[in-house]
Amino acid sequence: MRITFAGNYHELSFKYKSVMLSINDLRASIEGKEILKGINLEVKPGEVHAIMGPNGSGKSTLASVLAGREEYEVTGGNVVFDGKDILEMAPEERAAEGIFLAFQYPVEIPGVTTINFLKTAVNEIRKYKGEAPLDAAQFLKMVREKAKLVSMNDSLLKRALNEGFSGGEKKRNEVFQMAVLEPKLAILDETDSGLDIDALRIVAEGVNSLRSPERSTIVVTHYQRLLDYIVPDYVHVLYKGRIVKSGPKELALELEEKGYDWIKAEVEAVG
């Protein structure tokens, strides 16, 4: 009897452990307008989930709410990451716990160099985890390796963060930062838009090189092209604040071929 119990216990604990991110009936609004209307999603370690959907359906909103943007009011549901309820956490705590958002529109910050910014970020996260700060030499060595990974030009590192960067350079900088911070969960919000074909490949390879059985990725995109490189385990369609369809990677191909009308029609039919 005892053995059976232990077996069950193990199974339970395995199951619990095997969910990295669990979003349950998440609702969020901005300026009184509900944007997310009950999102459910489970991401296990090592998985890649693609989120697609028409413009304005709430994809960036979902990404921002997960990262902790305070303008959005969470009106219902919960989000558990690594066994912790994160909705009460500040954005910097979530980052330290291992959540990373690559912005659809990275922000320009004059007067703060990319390298200084990242050094502060790395050491603040280390402080959160009770680790000693990296010294200048250790940090530089690590940064050089990661810059190589995404072919990030040295001169960009010394410039003010994103200031005057081209669209593609900004996106590359997001992936570079991700590589430096090594998050458990990376959320890429249209990181492919604005990239030329070579840059897309380089960025995708950068993302793939970070993949491991412990790390997960949520990829928000409009195009199959990126998913050719970063092959998803699941594809979800977000429409009007809900995930209205989920399927295997082939779903993305189907969407590329047929557009969203058929999904919209399905949703309207159900009511």
Add this chain to the structure above:
Amino acid sequence: MSNETIDLKTRLITDFHAREAVMNGEASSEFHQKKRAGLALFEQLGFPSIKHEEWKYSNVRDLISVSYDFNAESSIGLTELEDLKVPEQEANILYFVNGRYNAELSAIISPVGQITISSLADAYKNDPAKVASFFNELTKDANDAFTALNTAFAQDGVFVHIPDNQSVEHPIILRFVSDAREKNVGSQPRNIISVGKNAHVKLAEAFRTLGDQRSFTNAVTEIQVAEEANVQYYKVQNESENAYHIGTTQVRMLDRSHFYAGTVTLNGKFTRNNLNIVLDGEHCDAHMYGLYFPDGSQHVDNHTVADHQKPNSESNELYKGILRDKSKGVFNGKIFVRPDAQKTNAFQSCKNIVLSPDATMNTKPQLEIFADDVKCSHGTTTGQIDEEALFYMRSRGISQPEAMSLLMFAFCADVVSQIKIDSVREYLENVITQKLASK
């Protein structure tokens, strides 16, 4: 209140006449005649009220409601200076305590042949005619009560003369310390700086206070910049919560000269800085940078003038402020382009971050252009910390206070980086970092 106002004014005038009565022959000197004219102008103008358009947002009522000892002795020595934690580098350092030169604390290291540098009082003893000829030359048309008052009472300060073609290796650092440990003290330093043709010099004025009583500093600096000279001039105010400071820097530039000014107000109860630059030459360039951080109920007012009198010159101005609590900031930037000053380029910008709903910033650009072929621009912004930038930084793990101070430091960086005396810039970086982190 008005009785008290009359009190300080009357007291000063009476004091002037009492000193004059014991001067004997000296009273008829050119120097004293200029002082007497200063007193007459002060008497006529009186302290300005907020009805005066140059003083609309800066009320001196509080400043003139008490009396100050303008002749206070001070026992200040090296130990007290330790408390002020001033950085040092190889420089000519001149200390003025309660407005008077303190030779013991000072060190003049530049070779005698390179520059003439001494206290104004000593310079006057050595060569009264020379000092008198420079004194109040640049400010003689100023219609300003505080400048006139300074002229009337000018006793000490620095007298610097840099001969033609001299490049002064070591900066000149003037440290003005108000010793307000025992009583309300007043000082009226007068600095006269004359930079010869193609001469180069960097100088800084630093104002500090010891003690919690009130201090009132009424400072005037006159700077002559001859042809092709290059002058870097910085003014740093890090005074007490009871420090009242009114200062005027009057500059005259001749052909092909370069002048850089940096005015940084770190702390002080009430500060009014006038920086007046007359571009009286062709192909000159004047640069004015300013930075201020008032908090509590502090008040910082910067009035600047770029007066373009000749063609083909350029002025360039950038002032920035971070305001907290119930503090008040004022910026008034005047650009004059006289009829002769064709092909003038004049740029002005004032940017502010207001961190509290109770803090206010008044900005007033004032352009008066009498020539037609000119390029002028001005702009002012007053805003909050960029929330997008803040979220971006926090999403990378940087805590909110750290992100705030990084953003604010970045905001100041383009002004701080203009300060070309290393020890002064490093001092500012330290104090500003602490200031931005402490709230």
